[in-house]
Every structure is written in structure tokens, then in C-alpha cells.
Amino acid sequence: MPSPALAAALADIDTLFNGFASPHETGCPLCHLPEETAHLRTPYTRIPPDVLRRYAFEGPGHFDDHAASMRRLLPQTAHALADGTLDGIGWGCPGLARVAWRTWPAGQAAAIEGFVLAWWQDVLATAAPPYPAADVFETCAMILGVQTPLLDRWLPGPAADAHLVSCVARWEHQLVFDESPFSWWAPDDEPAVVAALRAWLAENAPARLRVAGEPDLALRTGLLALPHDDRWAHPYWYSSSPGD
DSSP states (O other): OOOOOHHHHHHHHOOOHHTTTOTTTOOOOSSOOOHHHHHHHSSTTTOHHHHHHHTTTGGGGSSHHHHHHHHHHHHHHHHHHHTOOOOTTSSOGGGGGGGGHHHHHHHHHHHHHHHHHHHHHHHHHHHSEEEEEEEHHHHHHHTTTTHHHHHHOOHHHHHHHHHHHHHHHHHHHHTTTTOOOOSOOOOOTTTHHHHHHHHHHHHHHHHHHHHHHHHHHHHHHGGGGGGGGHHHSSSSGGGGSSTT
8 A cells, every 4th residue: 555645646646647648649660559559649548567668668769749658658657656567667767757847837747756756755664665675766866867855755764774775785886986876877967976875875874774783784885985095995895804
């Protein structure tokens, strides 16, 4: 069951986006059958899950009107993200991240942002969400175009701290080399993304990781606050008892 906040955000998406369509859409004939593209032109019909997945992760070049198609897909896509039935999370860039939804009418943009943030907070409060927290974080950050609102909401708590352990364990190796742990950020944006994530983790994660029983991971995460050369000159790397 979604949290009350996530349920309300999904209801907003339904209210604002049900009935949208891309009436003149011809789609990509190499990727989709005519009856699949017909769903984009027809409001209210339910799209088969496998077709929804492919449309939800395709780029603008597959559509005559990408924005209209994303609006058409939004209600079903948002529900599938929330309940964990949309395959592709973690290895694909969502189409919603490649459309200028912030330029849409204010109510529509607010509903999208509200859904993304509510979905993330629901995941943080859930011990075993449908998708790994790291995959949800990257998906949400890509859609929002920024990670700060997600980090600001990553407050201490049993489930949130367990997700912090799993995420840091997945990200730390790349971050310690000043590399991006993400697959889908534009290369020009990655240095700022990496720097911001590294700084937040170095400041906020070590104490929570130690409480969670991860002293070695906590120490390495704290090293992310240091400049690259100082980080690698730290005695930790030469100690016979890492984490001591």
C-alpha cells in the first residue's frame, strides 16, 4: 500500500493527466506495431505493460510529439513506478527525464514533482521496496534534473538508514575515484553531480553508517570530504586493520 502522501500524489497525476493523448502520433514504425502506436492517440485505454515499458524509456526521436506522448503515458507510468511493475528501473533513462515538463502548466509540473518526491519518501520509509533504493534515487534525480531535494529528504530512520548502507556500498567505489556511480547523467553534468553527492555523503552518512554497524564503510565515506590526493594519502589505505 502506498503512503497517504504517495496515494495523494498519484491521485493528482490521475486528475491532471487522465484523458491526454497525442492525436496525430505516428510513432516509430521500426520499434512499434501500428496497434501499439494507436494507444498514444487514444485516451483512457490501458496500455499493455510491455508496451508501456518500451514507451516509458524511449527518447524524443521515437515520437512525433514526445511531450504529448509522455502526458498520455503519465498516469499508468506513475502507478507502475509506485507499485514496482515497470521494468527498466536502474538500467534505462526514463522519457520523462528527456522532456521539458517544468515548462508545462504550473499544475502539471507541480504534480510531477510532487509524485517524484512522494515516491522517493515512500521508498525511504519502506524496508523492502519493489526497486533498490539506489535505482529509485537515480531515476528520481534524472526526472527532477537535480538530486538536492532527494538528499534533503533522506532523514535518519530504520529503513532510510538501511537504504543508505546499500546505496553507499554501491556508490562508494566510484565516488572515491571522483567518478560517477550513475549511468545516465549527461557527461557535462556529471562532475557537479558527483561533487554534490560526495559532499553530502561525507557530511551526513558516516555517523549513520557506524550506528548501522558499518564502521569501515563509514570511514571510507568520511574520506570523500578530502581532496583527491589527500584522500589517497590517508593512513586508512595502508593500515593492516582497515577501519581501525
